[in-house]
Amino acid sequence: MADAYIINTLFVIFSTTLIILMVPGFAMLEAGIVRTKNVTSVLTVNVMIYVVASISFILIGYHIAFGSIKIDTMSPLAFMMFQMAFVGKAINIMSGGVGERAKIFPLTLFTLIMGALIYPLIVNISWGSDILKDTFLDINMHDLAGSAVIHSTGGWALLAAILIIGSRKGRYINDQIKVIPASNIPLFTLGALLLWIGWFGFNGGSVGNIASKEAADTVALTIFNTNTAGLAGALLAGIFIYLRYRLFDITMILNGALGGLVAITAGADLYGTVDSLIIGGVGGVLVVIAVPLFDKVRIDDPVGALSVHLINGIWGTLAVGIFADTIPLLGQIKGITVIGISVFTISYATIYTINKFMVFRASDDAQLEGLDVSECGIESYPEFRRVI
Secondary structure (H helix, E strand, O other), rough: HHHHHHHHHHHHHHHHHHHHHHHHHHHHHHHOOOOOHHHHHHHHHHHHHHHHHHHHHHHHHHHHHHOOOOOOOOOHHHHHHHHHHHHHHHHHHHHHHHHOEEHEEEHHHHHHHHHHHHHHHHHHHHOOOOOOOOOOOOOOOOOOOOOHHHHHHHHHHHHHHHHHHHHOOEEEEOOOOOOOOOOHHHHHHHHHHHHHHHHHHHHHHHHHHHHHOOHHHHHHHHHHHHHHHHHHHHHHHHHHHHHHHOOOOOHHHHHOOOOOOOOOOOOOOOOOOOHHHHHHHHHHHHHHHHHHHHOOOOOOOOHHHHHHHHHHHHHHHHHHHHHHHOHHHHHHHHHHHHHHHHHHHHHHHHHHHHHHHOOOOOOHHHHOOOHHHHHHHHOOOOOOOOOO
């Protein structure tokens, strides 16, 4: 028993380290996709999310999410830190999607509320202590590592934020969509690959036990399926984008990989290899389809977070009910619905209220000059001539 406790504790601490590696992953991906005049502000937001979300979750959120659960298979502190590593990811999804026009302070305030209340409530009704048991909000779905609980939660919060904050200045002019190219493809690529590696801890660590042969096999299956889905997402996105545009767009290929990784997250412990290839491949194609569709309805998402995380968070949760014989599809649909309505409603109300007291959206002049100057006073590339 003591040996299993030690092994599980070490396993979860290592998985936590991989998840925290996703912090620089998100930071580099976002820094590579925005214009050079906004890089410092993006990096600052990512650091503040990690710091503020983590502290608010440790002090308040964890007790809402898991207050009545006793942890005896590993160190309770290791379990708390593992769960803490998750909370910032939901908010990272949102921060990238409102990049280049959201002010740091109000976004940080929303991060505090998200880490202390909104995300913990969603965890409570899915993985946690069920303070809302025997109500309609008590959902019974299989979501191993958070296709719905984390990824669609971040996606719904982002959608609420975009509807309130609006698009970047100059993104949509009359009926035209202005293409704003990524500023640093190597940084974007590094960030996406760091996220891919971190996903092994994200999904593998969520098994929570590696101290027996059966548990170790489940962990290996989970990580294998995770990687397989990422590969399929990248490949299918690459093929689809080439057939459509006769171009190999590395940003779409890597977002396709991330879409496959999001899609497999709900049920990576359940599938065979073929299932993982299908689920991940569909996830990659969905990203390529969804990105231009959001632009057509003037929902400005610089990093494609809605396409990667919201669309594939929903698809991945549904896929469990479709591909896993023992999981009822109706329970998965209920989980998606309850989480979607709850997160979007609470997030919209919260952001709307904050916006009344401190405007989320940077002024047009600040956007033209770049948020690095107006929000941080430090430019990432001061030797470059800023292109308005």
